Amino acid sequence: MGFQLKNIVSFHIGGRNVSLSGRQKELRRLAQGGTPREIDPNGDYQFGQMYVQGYLQENPRHQLPVMLWHGGGMTGVNWETTPDGRPGWLHHFLGAGYDVYICDAVERGRSGWNAFPDIYADAPLFRTKNEAWDMFRLGPKDGYHTDPALRTSHPEMLFPLDSFDQFACQWVPRWADHELMTMSAYGALLERTGPAIVIGHSQGGGFALRAALEFPHLVAATVALEPSGAPNREWLAGKSHPHLIMWGDQIQSHAIWAGYRKTVESHVAQLRGLKTTVDVIDLPAEGIRGNTHFLMMDSNAEALANRVIAWLGSAAL
Amino acid sequence: MGFQLKNIVSFHIGGRNVSLSGRQKELRRLAQGGTPREIDPNGDYQFGQMYVQGYLQENPRHQLPVMLWHGGGMTGVNWETTPDGRPGWLHHFLGAGYDVYICDAVERGRSGWNAFPDIYADAPLFRTKNEAWDMFRLGPKDGYHTDPALRTSHPEMLFPLDSFDQFACQWVPRWADHELMTMSAYGALLERTGPAIVIGHSQGGGFALRAALEFPHLVAATVALEPSGAPNREWLAGKSHPHLIMWGDQIQSHAIWAGYRKTVESHVAQLRGLKTTVDVIDLPAEGIRGNTHFLMMDSNAEALANRVIAWLGSAAL
Numbered sequence: 232m233g234f235q236l237k238n239i240v241s242f243h244i245g246g247r248n249v250s251l252s253g254r255q256k257e258l259r260r261l262a263q264g265g266t267p268r269e270i271d272p273n274g275d276y277q278f279g280q281m282y283v284q285g286y287l288q289e290n291p292r293h294q295l296p297v298m299l300w301h302g303g304g305m306t307g308v309n310w311e312t313t314p315d316g317r318p319g320w321l322h323h324f325l326g327a328g329y330d331v332y333i334c335d336a337v338e339r340g341r342s343g344w345n346a347f348p349d350i351y352a353d354a355p356l357f358r359t360k361n362e363a364w365d366m367f368r369l370g371p372k373d374g375y376h377t378d379p380a381l382r383t384s385h386p387e388m389l390f391p392l393d394s395f396d397q398f399a400c401q402w403v404p405r406w407a408d409h410e411l412m413t414m415s416a417y418g419a420l421l422e423r424t425g426p427a428i429v430i431g432h433s434q435g436g437g438f439a440l441r442a443a444l445e446f447p448h449l450v451a452a453t454v455a456l457e458p459s460g461a462p463n464r465e466w467l468a469g470k471s472h473p474h475l476i477m478w479g480d481q482i483q484s485h486a487i488w489a490g491y492r493k494t495v496e497s498h499v500a501q502l503r504g505l506k507t508t509v510d511v512i513d514l515p516a517e518g519i520r521g522n523t524h525f526l527m528m529d530s531n532a533e534a535l536a537n538r539v540i541a542w543l544g545s546a547a548l
Numbered sequence: 549m550g551f552q553l554k555n556i557v558s559f560h561i562g563g564r565n566v567s568l569s570g571r572q573k574e575l576r577r578l579a580q581g582g583t584p585r586e587i588d589p590n591g592d593y594q595f596g597q598m599y600v601q602g603y604l605q606e607n608p609r610h611q612l613p614v615m616l617w618h619g620g621g622m623t624g625v626n627w628e629t630t631p632d633g634r635p636g637w638l639h640h641f642l643g644a645g646y647d648v649y650i651c652d653a654v655e656r657g658r659s660g661w662n663a664f665p666d667i668y669a670d671a672p673l674f675r676t677k678n679e680a681w682d683m684f685r686l687g688p689k690d691g692y693h694t695d696p697a698l699r700t701s702h703p704e705m706l707f708p709l710d711s712f713d714q715f716a717c718q719w720v721p722r723w724a725d726h727e728l729m730t731m732s733a734y735g736a737l738l739e740r741t742g743p744a745i746v747i748g749h750s751q752g753g754g755f756a757l758r759a760a761l762e763f764p765h766l767v768a769a770t771v772a773l774e775p776s777g778a779p780n781r782e783w784l785a786g787k788s789h790p791h792l793i794m795w796g797d798q799i800q801s802h803a804i805w806a807g808y809r810k811t812v813e814s815h816v817a818q819l820r821g822l823k824t825t826v827d828v829i830d831l832p833a834e835g836i837r838g839n840t841h842f843l844m845m846d847s848n849a850e851a852l853a854n855r856v857i858a859w860l861g862s863a864a865l
Contacts, residue, residue: 233552233553233554233555233606234552234553234555234556235550235551235552235553236550236551236552236553237550238550238551239551239603239628239638239639240629241625241628241629242629242633243625243714243717243718246717248677248694248713250694251676259673259724260724260725266807268804270673270679271676271678271679272674272676273676273678274676274677274678274679274692275676275677275678275692275694275716276674276676276677276716277677277713277716277717277719280717282625282717284628286556289550306658307658308558308560308599308658311556311558311601312557312558312559316559321556322556335657335658340652340657340658341623341624341625341652341657341658341718341720343717343718343719343720343721344720344721345674346674346721356576356587357589357593357662357663359568359588359589359590359591359592359593360565360591360592360593360594361588361590361591361592362587362588362591375591375592377565377567377592396565396594397560399592399593399594400560400563400594400597400599400660401560401658401660402594402660403658403660403661404660404661404663407576407577408577487585490583
């Protein structure tokens, strides 16, 4: 392996100033061996910015960069490594000759977050391992147990189950109803980089589907891995660029996921009605069983990345 | 420039499971276009893990890797770029032939954080731009103004003042009194990588000084940039490896910083009393005026990195 990089860049994009006033001061000790000092919460804060890291190759083999947008309650780490330490999709797309940008969506990871209810309206949500076991479709609703030896998974499971607790290290709190703030930062990123291939997973897949319509001049191809939602009709306007959507296993047996998929399929029908090419890879329909919601972490993650890379090569970009 | 990397690795280290019970369920809408669903906060969460990204060179020119540990309310981004987009110390140490590890300390950035008061005892602290202007020693206590044109800075200022709001994009909330949790993750990291050169800034400088004593077999050299604290006497035990400490400008005129420095200087005296080599670079004493608390972001950041690189070369590692 090995990567000849021209540069590794990182920056924050988007965001604005917000001011707080009328809040009480407090005494807090902050430094090792230090004494308590007064903390005044009144003043200015940055709000709504997004962290981006770009891996720019010495000799990229493609003109368009790839953007990897993670899902809800996650960060860009999802793309850097699998929980059992295999290379992530970052490495597969670098290996395929693409420049790659990885984001931490607004309010997650290195993007930082703001006080609630002072600046954010609501408290965040923290995902339990119990819920993730079900929602990520690793096993039945009550299949999680604190003791790994007592966990029940779906048959033919392709997720590295022994690394599920390691995977939980990647999770971060999330807020509901922050989609507009996040989309606005993704738009600012596309404005900065220029046209790109956008690959999104879960909530990020929904953002990728929306970016395709909201920023049509800046997105050359859209890949949505298990999108958990789709944009409103308002964004639909004529033919768009090629789309690829990929689904794992155990969706129809999961009421919430069956519902999310129905929403996405109705969006796909509308795109196709407007002559947009939408290819769908339904893995279990091909006889590939056991993929979870985290296609980029399952044991066949590299093969799935290569499916996307081949599709990008065949799509007329 | 350009970097021939053998691999870019990332992982989470440390951490354990914690369980919550007896909390109320709530209804929340999470997916774009989705319907509200029940969220159950009861169950298992990961706690205390730390995110690490490693840049491993095809042909490192040194056996020991460099670790860059950021300060309080920050993330590893501090080392990746300056707010005005110049290369960070990451690039300077890669350019000098070192493998480099950058961490997001526990509870910050990609390390994630836990619910309070359920798991963390206290609420976090959010740093205002107003406080940072003073505490980072960019200007007088009341020198900050929302309008950049109305801000008052210290004379001969070397921080890229036009990018102060961009710098604020890098800040994240922090908790007081989490030092032990953080040190334990840093220790686990050193156990994993083996002996390393530890470079810490501010709170991270205090952690670096403590790691030197708590994990003496795993730290080959300690560089503390403007450490905001020092470990307790309990950790002092005989001669240690070489230390370098670097200070910027405007410290004696700032009561809190003068106090922090006093704590560190008493630690230095104790180290020297035990025959440990401690070199101190006091920039204003050398006639170099205008450095702030963020030495790795000031306009002479590259020259200061080269000072550290030269010191590492001269220290018998």
